[in-house]
Amino acid sequence: xxxxxxxxxxKDNVRVLKVSRDAKTGVQHVVExxxxxxxxxxxxxxxxxxxxxxxxxxxxxxxTIYITAKQNPVHPPELFAxxxxxxxxxxxxxxxAANISVISTRWARMDVDGKPHPHSFxxxxxxxxxxxxRVCRKDxxxxxSAIAGLSVLKSTGSAFHGFVRDEYTTLPETWDRILATNVDxxxxxxxxxxxxxxxxxxxxxxxxxxxxxxxxLKLFAEDNSASVQNTMYKMCEQILAAVPETQSVAYSLPNNxxxxxxxxxxxxxxxxxxxxxxxxxxxxxxxxxxxxVSRSETRxxxxxxxxxxx
Ligand SMILES: O=c1[nH]c(=O)c2[nH]c(=O)[nH]c2[nH]1
Numbered sequence: 001x002x003x004x005x006x007x008x009x010x011k012d013n014v015r016v017l018k019v020s021r022d023a024k025t026g027v028q029h030v031v032e033x034x035x036x037x038x039x040x041x042x043x044x045x046x047x048x049x050x051x052x053x054x055x056x057x058x059x060x061x062x063x064t065i066y067i068t069a070k071q072n073p074v075h076p077p078e079l080f081a082x083x084x085x086x087x088x089x090x091x092x093x094x095x096x097a098a099n100i101s102v103i104s105t106r107w108a109r110m111d112v113d114g115k116p117h118p119h120s121f122x123x124x125x126x127x128x129x130x131x132x133x134r135v136c137r138k139d140x141x142x143x144x145s146a147i148a149g150l151s152v153l154k155s156t157g158s159a160f161h162g163f164v165r166d167e168y169t170t171l172p173e174t175w176d177r178i179l180a181t182n183v184d185x186x187x188x189x190x191x192x193x194x195x196x197x198x199x200x201x202x203x204x205x206x207x208x209x210x211x212x213x214x215x216x217l218k219l220f221a222e223d224n225s226a227s228v229q230n231t232m233y234k235m236c237e238q239i240l241a242a243v244p245e246t247q248s249v250a251y252s253l254p255n256n257x258x259x260x261x262x263x264x265x266x267x268x269x270x271x272x273x274x275x276x277x278x279x280x281x282x283x284x285x286x287x288x289x290x291x292x293v294s295r296s297e298t299r300x301x302x303x304x305x306x307x308x309x310x
Contacts, residue, residue, distance in 0.1 A: 077131035085135030236293035255287030
């Protein structure tokens, strides 16, 4: 007899913009986010027997996201997601877990004539700050924070040599290359017992985000990179050291290739090796390098390994 071995449902791509206004100073703040909320629980009968009595409509889930945003802080995203997820398991006794993803746009305050403008903002192209939260009646709250879409390029300070050379190899070794990637970095927090514990940790989320972003950028710029693998491992190590509440840190980095172009066919133009100046950026294929680094004391920890995002 077949059975429902896993099920979750809800609303995805719920876009929310919240404006907070300080009447005294006239300074306003904006938070824009895209929310996904998927519920789990005693809902199998809705799939197997068309029993809609157990279904909180996805339309109601969307409405709940708006109301929760109106009545609560939407920043940091880790806290908002925990508040939203906790609502569903408290309100509906047959819902046992809520999986919330928040992707927040980085609207940076605009400088006009060298001064921060009170109500105008610029979007940091492509880069988002994300939170993935699972609020579970049995297991408490699992929080993963992330940076995504942070595009960086360095024009030197990167090498790649000593790799396997055999009958499949055409790539020359290099001691000086361009390195370009879009950073996807995530860090898993030690389990929170409940919403109160997440509220108590609130200032730590912004701090960890700033540390992780700064470590990523500084290491990317300053590391004399032997490979994407080695540079990303150093990033993971430093974040684990800087944020003691994290259990593991993971990176996923495409290697966005910029190929040298041989222009010697045109009047003997030199444009390779030490003479390379004009490159051809490649959109595909790209390398893709991933790793997760965990604290030694969490090796084999079930929560840590089951939520690995690799
Ligand atoms: O940093 C790198 N790691 C690789 O695994 C790899 N493979 C490759 O072709 N170029 C690179 N660069």
